[in-house]
Structure formats: structure tokens, C-alpha cells
Amino acid sequence: MEQERIWTAALVVIGDEILSGRTQDKNIAQLASWLNVQGIRLAEVRVVPDREPAIVEAVNILRARNDYLFTTGGIGPTHDDITVDAIAAALGVAVEHHPEAMATLEAYYATRGGLTETRARMARVPAGAGLIPNRVSGAPGIRVGNIFIMAGVPHITAGMLDALTGTLEGGRPVVSGTIGCWVAESEVADLLRDSEKAHAGVSIGSYPFFRDGRTGANFVVRSADADLVAQCVADLTQALEAGGRTVTVGGI
Amino acid sequence: MEQERIWTAALVVIGDEILSGRTQDKNIAQLASWLNVQGIRLAEVRVVPDREPAIVEAVNILRARNDYLFTTGGIGPTHDDITVDAIAAALGVAVEHHPEAMATLEAYYATRGGLTETRARMARVPAGAGLIPNRVSGAPGIRVGNIFIMAGVPHITAGMLDALTGTLEGGRPVVSGTIGCWVAESEVADLLRDSEKAHAGVSIGSYPFFRDGRTGANFVVRSADADLVAQCVADLTQALEAGGRTVTVGGI
Missing domain, CATH: 3.30.70.260 (ACT domain)
Incomplete structure (x- = not known):
């Protein structure tokens, strides 16, 4: 009998607010349920603080031993949003402004005071990345290799997952x-x-x-x-x- | 100026039910808030499946690099409760029936059909361990070295944390x-x-x-x-x- 191929994913939840107990995580359960429908099993989750070495370690171990790696949190415009830089460091690639993300943010902020340098931070991606649509706010999600960089706010991540539905290869759902x-x-x-x-x-x-x-x-x-x-x-x-x-x- | 000593803890959440999305974890936020009051920072969390190698790996890495390690889940009487065996394997020690836990379970089950061999599984601990009181049901929590083995059901874990309050050395709360x-x-x-x-x-x-x-x-x-x-x-x-x-x- 042929051995059935099992597809796995891991999740890195990035955020001091989860580790301080301030915020109750909802992305683990949300991602787990969504993955299951895609025929992919959530194999492991790590919650790490907003510190680059911790993110780099978790990302590099988990992307190597799973088909897919998701991250949530840390993709906004403020100083504590370091996910893109950390993942670029993990991959050993540069960070660049994605032209399509710049255009999206230009349009989003056209009636909201304009695209400032700070807001343009949300168009920064690891070199070679593609975008995941965000229907709720301006900043898109990011796909680079087998890594999917999602928002921390659960209903924004829900919209991003919805946009990814059916696009990932998987096996039979459990x-x-x-x-x-x-x-x-x-x-x-x-x-x-x-x-x-x-x-x-x-x-x-x-x-x-x-x-x-x-x-x-x-x-x-x-x-x-x-x-x-x-x-x-x-x-x-x-x-x-x-x-x-x-x-x-x-x-x- | 003297460098302030920072005390850290990690948490391993053990359970297929979290990774399948069936159960929304509540122990991360609960433990994080409790640790903060003790002056201990939650530094990292891992969610792993009910598989011994995954538990052993997480436990051995995290207990070495933190002052304390907590686990939740997998301490009941059924075949999927493998936490005690996995932690004993991680520590390289035997599993034994703890006399005080046996006495506690004897008393608890005296009016509930008696202490069967299956129920006595909940008195099994890694050799050298102490107990953490459980006010809600029969099975106690377990302390072995710097590892604290807690229940998966959040309100049982809440009672165990309550019993531990003030007993762990920590620094200034955040x-x-x-x-x-x-x-x-x-x-x-x-x-x-x-x-x-x-x-x-x-x-x-x-x-x-x-x-x-x-x-x-x-x-x-x-x-x-x-x-x-x-x-x-x-x-x-x-x-x-x-x-x-x-x-x-x-x-x-």
C-alpha cells in the first residue's frame, strides 16, 4: 500500500502582547482550522517575543522541517514591528519596497492623509516576496518561499487566509x-x-x-x-x- | 549600576486538540499573567502534539535555557496522556507511583467506585518528583527539578497555579x-x-x-x-x- 503523503505547516506567533498575557491568542485555533480544510496539518507552534534572534531561530528551524511556515504579528508601521526584517535576516536576503504594495498603500492612504515614509514601511518585504491581499486595512500579507507572513489582528488574518484558500497543495483533510x-x-x-x-x-x-x-x-x-x-x-x-x-x- | 536579574519561564502546551483547532488554548494567557505577578517573564511557548519525541525535544531545550519550565496537558488516565512518560524520558529517569498521589487518589475515588489500575496511572511521576495540589479533580500536578507539569483543563491549572503562588523565586513584576x-x-x-x-x-x-x-x-x-x-x-x-x-x- 502506498504511504499517504502528509503535508505539514508550523506557526510562529510573534508578539510580546501574547507572552505578557495582555492578549489572548486567537490565531492558533483559526489557522489550525483553516489548514485542516486545506489538507495540511499544523505540526507545531512557537510563540516568540519581538526580538530578532528569537524570530530568526524559530523561523529557520520550522521552515526547514515543514512544507509551510506561517507567522502572525509584527507587520505594522511602528518600531515594534520587526517581522519583515527578522525574516529577511533568517533568509539572508535584503529588504525592499514592493512596488505593488506601494501602489496599494498609495491608493489606501489617498483619502487618509497620504502615504508617508512611516506608512511606506508596510510595503517593505524580504527580496523576492509576493503579496497576500488584505481586505481590511492597507498593509498586505507577504509570501516568500514557503513562508506566509500574516497580520496579528485575527480578523485581518482571517481575510488573508480567505485569499489563500485553495492555493496551497495539501493532502486529504482530517x-x-x-x-x-x-x-x-x-x-x-x-x-x-x-x-x-x-x-x-x-x-x-x-x-x-x-x-x-x-x-x-x-x-x-x-x-x-x-x-x-x-x-x-x-x-x-x-x-x-x-x-x-x-x-x-x-x-x- | 548592578544589572537586574531577570527570571524567565517557558511553556510547552501538549495536545493534538490545540493543533487541530478543536480547542482554543487559554493556558498561555493564564500562565503569562500569573508568572508576571511572580516577577517571572514568559520567554517562549511551544505547542506540540501528543508524541513523545516532540515533547522531549521541546522540554529539553526550554528547561535548559529558562529558570522554570511549565507544561500543560496530557496528565489524565487515558492512552493519549503521555506527558509523564515523555518528561521522564527527557530527564532520563524512571516513572514511579508517588505514594502521596496514590493516597490522594484512594481518598478521591473512595466514593467514586474505587482506585482502579487505570486511575492509578494518574499517580505516576518521574522519579524524584513532588506534587502540586489539585483542588478540582483527583490527579495532582507534578514538580520535578525546574519543571512544573500542569493539567490541560484551564480551571484545574488555575487551581494548581494558585497553590504555587509565592513559592517561586522571581524578580520585580513588569x-x-x-x-x-x-x-x-x-x-x-x-x-x-x-x-x-x-x-x-x-x-x-x-x-x-x-x-x-x-x-x-x-x-x-x-x-x-x-x-x-x-x-x-x-x-x-x-x-x-x-x-x-x-x-x-x-x-x-
Whole structure:
């Protein structure tokens, strides 16, 4: 049987505001969900501060061992926006003003006070880069090699991801089915382990919750093969119900 | 002048559910805020899958270059909970049942069907480890060397952090002041850069927002010296208001 090619991506979240706890990151979950639809798995995430050596280290390790690398944050016009310079340094290339980005910013700022030198900072890209459209504000995203440089503000990144939809090569998306049950994980740990073993090609995750003083768990069955997921969910549901439990099945 | 000792921590978030986008992580922001009160800076975060080599790599790099290392996730009783084994492997030590954890679980499960072998999995620790109390459910957190192994469920981790409050050595907490203003970052980028330069020892972060079709930004002034923060916030506020802008000052 031919081994299925698995496509992977990594994400570097750049920003002191995440590491200080001021801002709750939303880009990890957003990117993960979007990648999955493209048939690409998010393999690793790193959150690093606004310091060039930290960005360079993370970018160079992760771009080498994944098909794609995304970054979020640090592409605005202010002094703490150092992502473009750091990625150019990581790649060993110069930084230049992208003509199309300059034209976009000229148009955007025509009615907003004009394109100043400071605003033109947002047209700076690592040499050889292309642009990713930004529908919300002036500054575009940037693609250079297998690196995708996105905004930190989640709804701007959402627009950039939307523009990239369908343009990246990927494999089969991972499909999942979720079984919710009012049961302590520890009561069904053996059942879960055996179910995973009995259904080669699926993984089962167990995620406990605690509500109203009661204990429950969601069991998430994942695979790139939807039939395998459906079969495993059906078998696991039957086994849980045979123990007298009520389950709720969602997803797939 | 004596150089101030800066204490740092890193976090490894362990879990396929974060990388799949199913679960929105809340532990990064929670830990970051708690660490800051302890006078410890969160220097780096990595999110890794439920795979031992990925956990071992992240743990060994980050524990060596930080004062403290925290992990969240993967300490329950099911087959996908591999954190304890992975950290023992990273440290090159055996896994053993901790007597006090066994006693805690015995008591917890006395009225919940008894302590089975599966449940006793939650008493397993890397050899030489101590425990971190868990007020919500049975399984304790674990401390081994400079590594703190916490739950994945955020409110359980919150209880564990509460139990650790004041027990870790740290420096002065970072203090911050926030200035909110309806202004495009690009209009005040020079002012921000100059303000940071004029107030040695502070950093200024600029975070744009977009509401009701208008553009604004929060400027966050940070330092371990509260007087420096107050002075910088006052000067920056004055400069922004001198430009005819209305600002809102918070924090400190």
C-alpha cells in the first residue's frame, strides 16, 4: 500500500502582547482550522517575543522541517514591528519596497492623509516576496518561499487566509467525530485504548470536562479516512451504550 | 549600576486538540499573567502534539535555557496522556507511583467506585518528583527539578497555579500602562519610537484595532519600574493630546 503523503505547516506567533498575557491568542485555533480544510496539518507552534534572534531561530528551524511556515504579528508601521526584517535576516536576503504594495498603500492612504515614509514601511518585504491581499486595512500579507507572513489582528488574518484558500497543495483533510458522554475518563480508558487499536488509522483523543459538579468527557476520533471515523464512532458509541451510558454524537 | 536579574519561564502546551483547532488554548494567557505577578517573564511557548519525541525535544531545550519550565496537558488516565512518560524520558529517569498521589487518589475515588489500575496511572511521576495540589479533580500536578507539569483543563491549572503562588523565586513584576487613542498607528509611529528612546528602561508596544469602521490603537508601556512607566505614560499622553487627540489611560 502506498504511504499517504502528509503535508505539514508550523506557526510562529510573534508578539510580546501574547507572552505578557495582555492578549489572548486567537490565531492558533483559526489557522489550525483553516489548514485542516486545506489538507495540511499544523505540526507545531512557537510563540516568540519581538526580538530578532528569537524570530530568526524559530523561523529557520520550522521552515526547514515543514512544507509551510506561517507567522502572525509584527507587520505594522511602528518600531515594534520587526517581522519583515527578522525574516529577511533568517533568509539572508535584503529588504525592499514592493512596488505593488506601494501602489496599494498609495491608493489606501489617498483619502487618509497620504502615504508617508512611516506608512511606506508596510510595503517593505524580504527580496523576492509576493503579496497576500488584505481586505481590511492597507498593509498586505507577504509570501516568500514557503513562508506566509500574516497580520496579528485575527480578523485581518482571517481575510488573508480567505485569499489563500485553495492555493496551497495539501493532502486529504482530517475528519473528526466527537462522542460526548457523562462518564469519568478513567472508567473507559481501557475501552478507548482498545478502540484505537482495533481501528488502525484513527486516533482517539479524550478530553474531560467538569460541569454542575459532574464529570464527563468528549472522545474525538480523527482520521483522513471518513469511513474509518464513522465506523470507529459507531463501534465506540455502541460499546459506551452497552455499559448503560447515554452518549451524544457530533461532528464527522 | 548592578544589572537586574531577570527570571524567565517557558511553556510547552501538549495536545493534538490545540493543533487541530478543536480547542482554543487559554493556558498561555493564564500562565503569562500569573508568572508576571511572580516577577517571572514568559520567554517562549511551544505547542506540540501528543508524541513523545516532540515533547522531549521541546522540554529539553526550554528547561535548559529558562529558570522554570511549565507544561500543560496530557496528565489524565487515558492512552493519549503521555506527558509523564515523555518528561521522564527527557530527564532520563524512571516513572514511579508517588505514594502521596496514590493516597490522594484512594481518598478521591473512595466514593467514586474505587482506585482502579487505570486511575492509578494518574499517580505516576518521574522519579524524584513532588506534587502540586489539585483542588478540582483527583490527579495532582507534578514538580520535578525546574519543571512544573500542569493539567490541560484551564480551571484545574488555575487551581494548581494558585497553590504555587509565592513559592517561586522571581524578580520585580513588569508593570504596564495602556493608552488608548482613536489614531492610526502610522500617524504616531515616530512619536512612539522617540518616546521609547527618551525613556530608557521602558518598552512601548503598539496594538491597532478596528471598530465601527474607525481605526485606533492601544499603546502599552512596560517596565519593571513603575515610576518609569508612569512618567512615560504621562509624557506620551501629553504629546498625543497636544496633537488634538483624545486619549484614555488605563492600567499601571
